[in-house]
Structure formats: structure tokens, C-alpha cells
Amino acid sequence: METFAQSIVSGLLTGSLYAMIGVGLTVIFGVMRIINMAHGDMVMLGMYGAFLSVTFLKIDPFLSIIIWIPVAFFIGVFIYRFLLKNIVPAGELNTLLYTAGLSLFIANLVLLVGTGDYRTIKLKYAIMPLRPFGISVPIPLAIAFGMAILITVALYWFLVRTDTGRAIRATSQEPEAAALMGVNVDRTAIITFALGTALACAAGALLAPSLYLYPTVGEILVAKCFVIVVLGGLGSVPGAIAGGLLLGVVESLGAVYVSVPYKDGIGLVIFLLVLLFRPSGLFGIGKS
Amino acid sequence: MKKSIIPLAILLLLAAPRIVSAPFFIHLMIMVLMWTVLGASWNILGGFTGQVSFGHSTFLGAGAYTTMILFLKLGIAPWYGIPVGGLVAALIALPIGFICFRLRGPYFALSTLAVAEIIRLVALNWESLTNGPVGLLITTLPDVTFWGRSVDWENKVPFYYIIAVIALAAFAATYMMSRTRLGAYSLAIREDIDSAEAIGINTVQTRVTALSLSAFFAGVAGGFYAMYFHYIDPDAVFSIALSVEMVFIAVVGGLTTVAGPLIGAIVLVTFGETFRQIFLVGHLIFYGLMMMIVIRYLPDGIWGRLRLWFRTQLS
Numbered sequence: 001m002e003t004f005a006q007s008i009v010s011g012l013l014t015g016s017l018y019a020m021i022g023v024g025l026t027v028i029f030g031v032m033r034i035i036n037m038a039h040g041d042m043v044m045l046g047m048y049g050a051f052l053s054v055t056f057l058k059i060d061p062f063l064s065i066i067i068w069i070p071v072a073f074f075i076g077v078f079i080y081r082f083l084l085k086n087i088v089p090a091g092e093l094n095t096l097l098y099t100a101g102l103s104l105f106i107a108n109l110v111l112l113v114g115t116g117d118y119r120t121i122k123l124k125y126a127i128m129p130l131r132p133f134g135i136s137v138p139i140p141l142a143i144a145f146g147m148a149i150l151i152t153v154a155l156y157w158f159l160v161r162t163d164t165g166r167a168i169r170a171t172s173q174e175p176e177a178a179a180l181m182g183v184n185v186d187r188t189a190i191i192t193f194a195l196g197t198a199l200a201c202a203a204g205a206l207l208a209p210s211l212y213l214y215p216t217v218g219e220i221l222v223a224k225c226f227v228i229v230v231l232g233g234l235g236s237v238p239g240a241i242a243g244g245l246l247l248g249v250v251e252s253l254g255a256v257y258v259s260v261p262y263k264d265g266i267g268l269v270i271f272l273l274v275l276l277f278r279p280s281g282l283f284g285i286g287k288s
Numbered sequence: 289m290k291k292s293i294i295p296l297a298i299l300l301l302l303a304a305p306r307i308v309s310a311p312f313f314i315h316l317m318i319m320v321l322m323w324t325v326l327g328a329s330w331n332i333l334g335g336f337t338g339q340v341s342f343g344h345s346t347f348l349g350a351g352a353y354t355t356m357i358l359f360l361k362l363g364i365a366p367w368y369g370i371p372v373g374g375l376v377a378a379l380i381a382l383p384i385g386f387i388c389f390r391l392r393g394p395y396f397a398l399s400t401l402a403v404a405e406i407i408r409l410v411a412l413n414w415e416s417l418t419n420g421p422v423g424l425l426i427t428t429l430p431d432v433t434f435w436g437r438s439v440d441w442e443n444k445v446p447f448y449y450i451i452a453v454i455a456l457a458a459f460a461a462t463y464m465m466s467r468t469r470l471g472a473y474s475l476a477i478r479e480d481i482d483s484a485e486a487i488g489i490n491t492v493q494t495r496v497t498a499l500s501l502s503a504f505f506a507g508v509a510g511g512f513y514a515m516y517f518h519y520i521d522p523d524a525v526f527s528i529a530l531s532v533e534m535v536f537i538a539v540v541g542g543l544t545t546v547a548g549p550l551i552g553a554i555v556l557v558t559f560g561e562t563f564r565q566i567f568l569v570g571h572l573i574f575y576g577l578m579m580m581i582v583i584r585y586l587p588d589g590i591w592g593r594l595r596l597w598f599r600t601q602l603s
Binding site: 035040083086087090092094096097098100101102103104106107108110111115216217219223226227230254259261262264265268269271272275276279 | 338340341349387390391393394395397399400401402403405406409410412413427528529532535536539567568569572573575576577579581583584587
């Protein structure tokens with residue numbers, strides 16, 4: 001029973017960060033119909049951002065997101081405005097290939113500049129895990145969990161309550177109708193892409209103290225992102241949150257009750273099954 | 289004019305190691321031709337049927353492991369193992385095709401990525417067959433005499449001729465695709481799958497056949513990879529990066545053309561290998577950059593654009 005509770009808790013902790021990454025990917029997909037293969041690399045950049053803050057600026061990685069969120073937002077604006085904007089009308093497959101190229105470019109640029117060494121961030125206050133009710137909770141993950149919830153709630157509020165948020169949701173539902181109602185679809189697309197990039201980057205910074213970081217980590221993360229958004233239904237924000245938490249729990253339960261080596265495989269098998277039999281996601285709220 | 293170019297090109301291909309014999313240059317040419325075969329393999333599916341696969345390393349890996357296991361466990365020489373590897377890859381492609389072709393466009397691409405990752409995990413964990421993460425190693429290749437002379441496996445030239453013959457077969461297969469019913473059906477599917485279905489093309493069968501043919505060549509190239517490098521492990525031959533590189537070579541060179549994969553491989557591999565000699569890491573940076581440039585400015589690929597230019601110049 002204790003193992004079960006332990007794996008649920010660890011699953012939810014990692015899942016909250018998966019959810020954050022997934023939400024970024026899914027809003028981008030919803031508005032622009034882009035499958036962004038470079039999303040995992042934005043997470044990787046966030047992880048390196050946190051690493052740089054700790055090593056050179058002596059800033060706590062969790063505080064560093066105050067710097068990195070705006071930086072990532074502008075990187076997102078730049079990528080969309082100067083690189084992606086002209087590609088998107090050429091169709092989904094061209095965009096897919098283009099972002100795959102972008103992903104390889106970013107990952108190898110980091111590899112070239114920062115070498116491929118595995119790096120870790122060690123925090124002085126996070127050596128011993130917390131032990132509420134006999135369940136071990138690593139401190140970096142617990143902080144990341146709390147911040148991920150805060151950021152996701154803030155994003156949700158933004159999407160539901162603000163005019164820009166409404167414009168994003170409207171464009172996601174029906175771009176033409178949104179344009180007719182006076183929504184500036186082009187501007188909405190830029191904001192959405194930048195927002196998605198900022199979310200990925202922030203999630204990366206929060207994940208950094210709990211994972212090894214290396215330049216091609218995005219490759220693995222991007223596969224996980226797709227699993228998450230397809231589970232929850234492509235284009236759906238609540239779906240991505242649920243999908244992220246679900247994948248976290250499934251992975252940690254799988255590692256305990258099925259097998260450690262096949263832990264990553266379980267998510268992929270579920271991914272294939274959902275794609276084949278429930279293409280609009282487990283909850284039937286996505287766009288197939 | 290065109291008719292005289294082809295025998296000339298084949299002659300040049302076969303005479304190349306006699307003209308320049310520096311080991312690095314021969315290694316480079318072997319790499320270019322191996323990637324040409326892989327690009328051509330991807331082109332048969334991706335170029336003709338328009339189905340973007342991000343999981344072709346599955347077939348490369350299947351061919352590589354078949355060749356290796358046949359040699360190490362049953363003593364069957366790699367030159368017999370390579371075609372068997374291709375056939376095994378073609379067989380594996382059948383169930384994968386029937387499952388993944390239920391999906392379209394980007395969803396198909398994502399499903400192939402997932403299948404390839406699952407197969408990589410299986411190869412990593414099925415230790416009794418694949419030796420797991422440790423990988424498989426050939427120490428020496430068996431002796432063989434060819435036209436009365438024993439082949440020197442320490443030299444790279446024999447490997448060059450093996451991959452050159454494989455590459456010629458891949459060119460021939462691509463040419464056949466543009467001439468046969470299978471190719472015509474495939475192009476119809478690429479242009480509009482619903483219309484193709486409506487005029488009575490069995491779209492599932494066509495796509496699975498194209499995938500299987502494509503997988504055959506990826507498997508053969510995989511078998512060659514194992515024989516040339518003497519060593520394979522799951523992360524080397526089943527990695528996502530390999531699948532992505534195949535896509536890039538085919539797209540950058542020019543889809544649905546015979547020479548496209550060769551041009552793509554010459555441009556990308558030459559640069560990549562040279563870059564690797566200097567900086568050791570990050571040689572794929574140029575692949576990413578070229579992909580972005582090609583998609584943005586040369587949607588028909590480098591060869592597709594050059595061919596158009598030649599045609600307008602000559603007429």
C-alpha cells in the first residue's frame with residue numbers, strides 16, 4: 001500500500017511538469033495547427049537557463065524563471081515571426097519537417113557551445129527528501145510541483161478571463177469566424193506561440209534540478225509531450241493537464257508494477273492505442 | 289543526352305576508388321552511399337506516397353541485427369545476411385504498416401515515432417537475442433575469395449563496392465517506382481488520398497507495399513552498417529536521430545527523384561563528416577539548417593531545383 005501511495009505521489013509530482021509542457025504544445029497546436037517538433041528543445045533551453053543561473057549568476061533555479069519566462073517569450077516571438085510564419089500556410093507536414101529541422105539545429109548548437117556532458121544542479125537545501133506520512137518527496141520536485149500548479153492556474157485564468165485569452169480560444173475553435181469577429185488572428189498566433197515557448201522553458205527550468213541535463217534531452221521530452229497531448233486530446237488545455245498527470249502516474253506505477261526498463265514504453269503503447277481507437281483523446285474533447 | 293549520362297555515372301561510381309584512394313575519402317564515399325541508400329529508402333515511401341515516417345531506424349536496426357545475429361549465432365556470412373536483413377525489415381514493415389496507416393498526415397508521423405521507440409526499448413531489453421545495451425561485436429569477417437583473389441577486409445575498398453552495388457539497386461528501385469503502377473498509385477495517394485480511394489485504388493495495400501519496399505532497402509543498408517562498423521547497439525541503430533537523418537537527406541536532396549537522395553547525401557554527409565573531424569560533436573547542426581532552408585526556399589529539394597534549371601537551360 002505504501003509503495004502504491006508513493007508511486008502515485010511521485011507520478012503526480014512529475015506529471016504536473018509534464019502537464020505544463022503539454023499545455024504549451026497543445027495551445028500552439030490549437031491555434032496554428034502546428035505540430036512543433038522543437039517544443040522539447042525549448043524545455044531543454046529552459047533547463048540550461050536554470051543551470052546557467054545557478055553556476056554563473058548564483059541565482060536559485062526556481063527564482064530564475066522570472067528571468068527566463070520573458071526571455072523565452074521573446075525567443076518565441078522571434079521564432080514565429082521570422083522563421084515559422086511563412087511556413088505554416090504550406091501545410092502541416094511541411095511545418096512538421098521544418099520544426100524537426102529547427103529542433104536539430106537548436107540541440108546541436110547547444111551541443112557545440114556547451115559540449116554533450118551530462119550536468120546536474122545540486123541544491124544545498126534539497127539533499128534530504130521530505131517525509132510526510134512516510135512518503136518520500138524530493139524537495140526540488142515538491143517546489144517545482146507547487147510552481148507548476150501556480151503557473152498553470154495563472155495560465156488558465158489568462159485563457160478564460162482576459163480578452164487575449166478569449167481571442168486565443170476563439171482562434172483555436174474557428175480561425176475564420178474569430179477573424180470575422182475582429183480577432184487579430186496573426187497577433188494571436190504570435191502570442192500563442194510565444195506563450196507556449198515560455199511555458200516549455202519555464203517547465204524546463206523547474207525540471208532542471210531533478211533531471212540530468214544534456215543537449216539532446218529534448219528528443220525524449222518531445223516524444224513524451226506528444227503522448228500527453230494525444231492522451232488528453234490535441235488542442236485541449238484541460239486535456240493536456242489531465243494527460244500530463246496521467247502519464248506521470250502511469251510511468252511511476254509502471255516502473256513499480258510492470259518493469260523499470262519498459263516504463264517509457266507503457267506511455268507509448270497507450271499513445272498508439274489512443275491514436276488508433278480514440279483519436280480525439282481519452283476524454284473526447286480534442287480535435288482529431 | 290540523358291542516355292549517355294547514366295552509364296557514365298555508373299562507370300564513375302565504380303572507378304572512384306581507383307581515382308582517389310585516400311582512406312578518409314573512401315570512408316566518406318562509403319558513408320555518402322550508405323546514406324544515399326537510406327535516403328532512397330525513405331524517398332520510396334515519403335516521396336512517392338507522401339507518408340512522413342519518423343521511424344525508419346526500425347528497419348535499419350532490424351536489418352543490422354538480423355545480419356549480426358545470423359553471423360554470430362549461426363555463422364552465416366554477412367553478405368548473405370544483408371539481403372536476409374532486408375527481407376526481415378520488409379516483413380516487419382507489414383504489421384507496422386497495417387497499424388500505422390490507419391492514421392493520416394502528422395498523426396502517421398507521430399505513430400511511427402512511437403513504434404520506433406517501442407522497438408528500441410524491446411531491442412534494449414531482449415538481452416538473450418540482442419545482448420541488450422552492450423551490443424554485438426564482430427571481430428573478424430570470414431575469408432572469401434573473389435575472382436581468385438582473397439578479399440582484404442582491412443581495406444575499405446571492398447566495402448565501397450558492396451555499398452555501390454546496393455546503391456545502384458536502390459536507384460533502380462526508385463526508377464521503377466516512377467515507371468510502374470505501384471508508383472502511379474502512390475503518387476495519386478500523395479496528391480489526394482480520398483480521391484485515390486474513390487477511383488478504386490486500394491490505398492492501404494499500396495502504402496503497405498511501398499513501406500515494405502522502402503523497409504527492404506533500409507534493412508539492407510542496416511546490414512551493411514553492421515558489417516562495415518563491426519559493432520551495433522540499440523542506441524546506435526534504433527535511434528530517433530537516425531530516422532530523422534534519413535528524412536533530411538531525402539527531403540534536402542529532392543523527393544520523388546532518383547538522384548535526389550544521392551545529392552542530399554553528398555551535401556549533408558560530406559559536410560557532416562568533415563565537421564565531425566574538426567569539432568567532434570554537433571555535426572547535425574548543418575542538417576537542421578539545410579532542412580529549414582530547403583523547406584522555406586527550395587520546396588523541391590536541391591536536385592529538384594537543379595533539374596528544373598538544367599531543363600530550362602537545355603531547351
